[in-house]
Amino acid sequence: MRLLILGTGGMANQHAKHFAAIDGVTLVGGVDVDPKRVEAFNTAHNIPNAFPSLDAALAWGEFDAIANVTPDAIHHPTSMAAIAAGKHVFCEKPLATDYAKAMEMTEAAEKAGVVNMVNLTYRNVAQLQRARQIVQSGEIGKVKHVEASYLQSWLVSKAWGDWRTESQWLWRLSKKHGSNGTLGDIGIHILDFAVYGAGSDIDHVFCRLKTFDKAPGNKIGEYDLDANDSFAMTLELENGALGVVHATRWATGHFNELRLRVYGEKGGVEVQHRHDWSKLLVCSGEDAETGTWKEVAVEPVETNYQRFAKAVAQGKTMEPSFRHAANIQKVLDTAVVTEQDRHEHTV
Known part of the structure; x- marks a missing residue:
């Protein structure tokens, strides 16, 4: 699985650390509107590609899934864009800021047939x-x-x-x-x-x-x-x-x-x-x-990270x-x- 990490704030470091430790998972890109932050993040985790937006990353397209670690209100638009592009999505909690948006994301992911999971960490x-x-x-x-x-x-x-x-x-x-x-x-x-x-x-x-x-x-x-x-x-x-x-x-x-x-x-x-x-x-x-x-x-x-990698492998x-x-x-x-x-x- 080629993984893109969307959002490179504090929790993104946990995603990068855990996913990088899984056999078969390659961290291929980081995305953040702050160029200095994404550069520091990519350097810390040995990630080769940096993008200023999800649109730019999707235009590149050389990845299979995203770990969505953006602020809560951004989960909906970014996940919807990734799903429309056929990418699997591992989203931080909460899935969305309200039920209507969460169900729109759910139905879109299920219709597209992409793997969709939420990082409710205490399942670990x-x-x-x-x-x-x-x-x-x-x-x-x-x-x-x-x-x-x-x-x-x-x-x-x-x-x-x-x-x-x-x-x-x-x-x-x-x-x-x-x-x-x-x-x-x-x-x-x-x-x-x-x-x-x-x-x-x-x-x-x-x-x-x-x-x-x-x-x-x-x-x-x-x-x-x-x-x-x-x-x-x-x-x-x-x-x-x-x-x-x-x-x-x-x-x-x-x-x-x-x-x-x-x-x-x-x-x-x-x-x-x-x-x-x-x-x-x-x-x-x-x-x-x-x-x-x-x-x-x-x-x-x-862990949820391991289950997501397995889910993508199994489809x-x-x-x-x-x-x-x-x-x-x-x-x-x-x-x-x-x-x-x-x-x-x-x-």
């Missing part, structure tokens, strides 16, 4: 994949209750940098800079974490969003700090289970932590994932009578697909509506 957590297997095997019985959280603390501490002065954080707090806040940024991750681990999509949702005062007039320079900082959501899954999902950037002491608990009529599973370790705990069978939770060891799994889309990401986007869009009218909606 082996403990989550094993938890899903346990749930789907019936070991914990029919799922009754799901609890999931995504906790970050970069509004509390400067461990990742100072959000008050650095644009890489400030834009995430500003609607006019393309942010849908915590819901849009990490909500898609924790919802995918929850539905994948629980083995069921979402049927109903109700959500509350909260934006806290963070500066005089809630403004720093050109940034209006009006995007949501926290959300709390109740769900009903298609399998009938009740779910509670919440996320915040104010979680003191939690740099980047996801947690999922799935409870069934015969047992439960819990996945804990941090930036530095992951755990899978299971309580089932006789242990359910004593409330004993045991940690389960798991082997590493293929068949693997999960997480555009359609799955579009379905999650519909939940996010519906959540915003429920905040406005204060009652539950069917997804």
